[in-house]
Amino acid sequence: MYGNTFVTEEEAKRMNATVEDPQKLAEFEDRITSGEKIEPGDWMPQEYRKQLIRMIEQHAHSEIVGALPEGTWITRAPNFRRKLALIAKVQDEVGHGQLLYSAAETLGKTREQMLDDLLNGKSKYSNIFNYPAKTWADIAVIGFLVDGAAIVNQVINSKGSYGPYCRALERICYEESFHLKQGHDNVVYLATGTDKQRAILQDAINRWYRPLLHFFGPPDKASQHSEKLMKWKVKLASNDDMRNQFLDQYVPKILELGLTFPDPNLRKNADGIWEFSDPDWEEFKRVINGDGPCNKERLAVRRYAEEAGRWVRQALMNPTEKYQVPLA
């Protein structure tokens, strides 16, 4: 699960300043324009490589950190069906992390370097996972709406230009459709259940509404555009477009259950565009910079996993074998 990549002003400037071999660049861009994919080992502009690594790596981190809020309820799922589904679902997130780290590795950054950057706070992950899963209903809302939002983003990105990332995303999207189904199933059971079940579900929707609007990143007017990233098919849709697509698909599915969103201004206007109250972008910035309800815990748990597993990985290592960048 992942939100969206965005570029800081400084990065946008630098990107436009980098000089590349004009002939190679032209060939590279022709390839992308004609709909061909870029594969590992191809010549590519430095900025392309860099931005892709950054994006895929953040996506991978989001998967393995995203496993934690949902993991909160793994030992408490209320029956066999939910218990099996939740373990399988969280397992998939870890599997997606594995696939994405593998895709990023083909660009020349090792999994270990990426994990170190995550654990040392040098690399980000999706903001939404810094919020807590307070009740069982949060699992339903995460499974349905957070995964729903992630699918919007991932389906779009799977049409990008980098072969290994597209392949990973295709597999991921296929598995995410299970997440969405089981999340919807969970939401519907709670919504059509007892008053208490409906109440915890409504409470969870109320709490996840803003983080869901934040999920796709700041509004287009406030974020830096990179023509290059669009042209190179690294970024394929704007934050606002994706957010709108998400609202269009999922708001009706919550409303049809007689549930509400905590925003009197949420409505679709005459142009088919969803309008909503300002979701407090200052909070978004605060959380992304480390001051969210769960940032500390998420990193502490990942650090624990890294540290507690170290002896296992070290014992498995064969010092005579040399790591080589994977093929695809």
Add this chain to the structure above:
Amino acid sequence: MNINATKDLLFKMADDALIIGHRNSEWTGIGPMLEEDLAFSSMAQDKIGHALALYKILNEVLGEADPDKLGFMREEKDMKCCHFVEYPIGEYDFSIIRQFLFDHAELIRYEMLAESGFQPLAQLAKKVKGEIKYHVMHADTFVKQLAAGSEEAHARLQNALNNCWHLALGIFEKSELESDLIKDGTFAGEEELQARWLAKVTPLLEAANLKIPATNNDKIALGGRRGYHSEYLKPLLDEMCEVVRTDPAAEW
């Protein structure tokens, strides 16, 4: 066929599978490396699936309550799992040695049950044998490679084996109705299972240069099969049933 003896066998197998699956699912998301996280998680799901299949036989063939009630609504004293599966996951050394010792017993138990005169169990045994074979392959490969991998890893595995041994022997605690199971041809019994298990794990542990601790009969963790459990089961059940017990009548 002594129905109560058969029920007792199914309950202890199902409870073992549910509790160890539950425990091992705690590794999901925090495993020692991503690939192993996935593998361990799948095996936890398999175990919970085995528990479900066994409770289904109890429900559909032997008239007990539905599987969700059997798995999530029984009291501690009614549970028949062994102490070994109840222990917290600890560090990875404990979890992998537990898997090794427990799954070798499971594999042999299901092999024996493939010959059971109680058809539903014989059919289930044939169905799940491939899954458990993989669990054993996983455990064997890890134990072998870790034990030879570093001094620290070897010492950790040895320590875990020392801690696990008498717990593992508790798997084979006989039930009161054991002789009926053997007589009826439902199951050839814990004694035979234990002998076959010992013959299987001993050379594997020796090959990994791990020393089996001397067995002290007084230290074997008994009682689970009669409803007397370790200090860890009650909190586990409270946690596992926290959501469903907020409203057991609701559909979840």
Add this chain to the structure above:
Amino acid sequence: MSSLDPRVNRLDLKRVLEGEVQTNSHLVTYEVFHQDKRGKQAIHVGIVHAPSPELALVFAKEQYSRRGKTANLWVVKTSDVYTFSPADDDMFETTPEKVFRDPAAYKVRDRIEAYQLKNKATN
């Protein structure tokens, strides 16, 4: 730190909270090939990090065949795979033009029909 996750409360997090993390271990990678049915090709599906072919198979099974049908999996150490350099793809460029290797390049029906027409006319 008290967590909402009872699993997390059982971990000894204090042990690892401080300091810079440095991971120096790089396991090698294995390329994974998946055959869904007997009689079908094994197809490349991705990689696993693993210290040995045995563990690579153990890992590949749950990463690449935990859904749907599988007949077999192959793993090959990445460094044992030889490939062309992507820059050498021009060696393949003219191959599609070698139509004399294609069945579609051999169409004689028109000729037969013309011959038959001509024969009919002369008879």
